[in-house]
Each structure stands twice: as C-alpha cells, then as structure tokens.
Amino acid sequence: MSDSNGPAGGTGGALTALVRAVLDQPGMSFRRLAEAAVDPETGYRIGQTWLHKLTRGEVSRAPEPQVLRALAAGTSLPLTRVQQAAAEEFLGYTASELAGMPEDALVIVGHLADMDPTDLPQVRAVIEALLSKGDESSGKREV
Template identity: 60%
Template sequence: MPATTTGGADEALSVLVREALDRPGMTFRRFTEATVDPATGYRPGTTWLHKLVRNEVVRAPEPQVLRALATGLGLPLARVQRAAAAQYLDYDTTELTGLPADARAIVAHLAELDPADLPKVRAVVEAFVARRSNPGGPAGA
C-alpha cells in the first residue's frame, strides 16, 4: 500500500504559489485573474496574494480563499488544503495512494477505534487476504 508523507516547508502554500508563478508564460496578473472561488466567485485581493508569495500572511486562509487558490493553481483542493495546513498549522499528513475509496474509508475509521481493537481488525483483514490467496483452503489460517 503506497503511502506518501506530505507537508513541511517544501509543501507550503506560499511555495506552491511561487512555483506556479515560475512556470513559463505565467504572470502574476494571469494568476490573480484565474484565482476565483468557483463556489462563491470570491477573489483574493492582489495585495494579499503578494503577501502570500512573500510568505508574509500570518493566518491560515479561509476556505473560500483556498478554493480560489486551488482554481488559480490548477491543483486539487485537497493538495492546497494540505499545503495550508503544513504552512499555518505545522501539520504533516500521510496520504494513502492507489487505494479505492472504500479502502481509504476503512483506514479513516481505524483512527476512531480503541487501540485494543486493532489486532482484531487486523486478524479479520488477514483472514480475507488469506482466503483470497488460497480460495480452497480454510479461512483465517
């Protein structure tokens, strides 16, 4: 199961914006024009965006700003949210990649379980894997 740790200085929101501005053909004006929240039409101000680029914004952006930035950056909202969490909350995440939605939902629910129950859950999962690997053999071997 591939896992990727995200967060930290190289994944900061300011860094994502600077990288976008460094792309060939990108200008600050083009970026600001594209930075619109599709849900509300909100546009962050030019001064605020300049401060973000210079890493001078001290508070985490509001959700509408993150949606606008995701649009302007051409990135998934979740990636922009993780970058904001890394920069403003010193929060690193681990993302499971290559898993179907049901598997990610199961993993998310595991965090809610009592740690004493995790060996039981593991035994159930291993029994399913064993049965799949050996369809004619006993389950849970």
C-alpha cells in the first residue's frame, strides 16, 4: 500500500500528471492518445486500458522503455521529459538542477537534450539574440 501520492492505488505522480494534462487538451481522448502512442523504435502500442490505469494511479511498476518512448510520441513531448516524470513518480528521483523551472522551460530543455549537438550553437545564438533584444528594450546594457 502506498500513500496518496505514490503509484499504487493513489492519485499518481509526475507521469500521471503529465498524461492527465495532455488528456485535458481540447479534442484529446484516451483513444486518440492510445492511437498516437507508438514506440518509434519497436512499434509497441500503448493500450487505452493502461492509460486509464495510469490516470487513476493504478500503475504500480515503472513503465518499460518502449512504453516511455510511445508516451513521448503520443504526447509530443521530449522523451527526456517523459523519462524524468517516470523517474520522479516511480523511483522518487527528481532532477534537482531543473527543479523550480516553469513547465515551458522544462519542455524546451527536454527538446534540447534530444537535439543533434551540432545544432545547439544555433539554438544558443537564437536565445542570446532574444536576451539581447530584451536588454535593449528595457534599457539594460551588457558590461
């Protein structure tokens, strides 16, 4: 038996919340999510029953890697974000260096982790240009 925040018999945790948030989006349903949740590496498909169990906090074991890849594909979230949510919910592990960041920032960081390293300098240049533009409009200058 676990507490109300644990995976078994409770309300779930980070992965459960992530999937619930996707299901709360307009036009999304368990059926649509299950249809989209296909592991690109193995072709493994997540069933609606498993998704229902997850959202009710009835999944007691950490999902297999193919399930996490399928969830990432179905939710259109970076795989690293899905893996982090599963680690938090089922292993009690939280990446402390990302704790406290807004959800949008976590999604961006997750996408960066999955990018080709040769593309990262271009992304950095875009971010620096945006920051520079913000500094100019607020009257701040780099020293």
